[in-house]
Amino acid sequence: MFNKVLLLDDNKATNFIHTKFLKQSDACNEIVSFLTGKDALEHLQDKDNVFPDLIISDINMPTMDVWEFLDLYNAIERSVKTNPKIILLTTSLSPEDNERIKVYPMVSQIINKPLDKRAIQNLIEKFIKGEDSQQ
Incomplete structure (x- = not known):
């Protein structure tokens, strides 16, 4: 289970939908959402x-x-800064985006938006259940 999930999207409705699906999945304890980086x-x-x-x-x-956002995120200095999984959402995956993520190794993957129940289940399988099986 994720302790905390941060959602970042300039569309309030998208944040609402993603929050709803995350809550329904019981995959996290806390969800915070923001409209600006x-x-x-x-x-x-x-x-x-x-x-x-x-x-x-x-x-x-x-x-x-x-x-x-990722450039400024990298500059954050906190003693409790963990290494969260970072997922990027897009409406159309461009080859340029695929090239750019190579510069940002902290990005786990790019997926199409909006998130749906299946996409959230895939994240749970990959990042939560996958970690359990590796321990």
């Missing part, structure tokens, strides 16, 4: 907040795209 980064930098186990972010956002 700036707000998400402020949350991540706040030492009073538990660091997430999973970050799910849209690639294309108007004020700060995911690439700028």
Whole structure:
């Protein structure tokens, strides 16, 4: 189970739907969502907040795209900064995005949005049940 999931998407309805599916899956204890990369980064930098186990972010956002977010995320210095799984969401997977993730090894994968129950189940299988079988 993920202790905490951070959702980042500039579309409030998308965050709502993703939150609903995550809650239905019983895969996490806490879900926080943000509409801007700036707000998400402020949350991540706040030492009073538990660091997430999973970050799910849209690639294309108007004020700060995911690439700028990831660059600033890398600069976060926290003693409790964990290495969360980072999933990027896209409406159309471009070859450029596939090339760009090679520069960001912390990105686990890119998947099509919106998340649905099957995609969340796949994340659970890969990251939660997969870890259990490796221990």
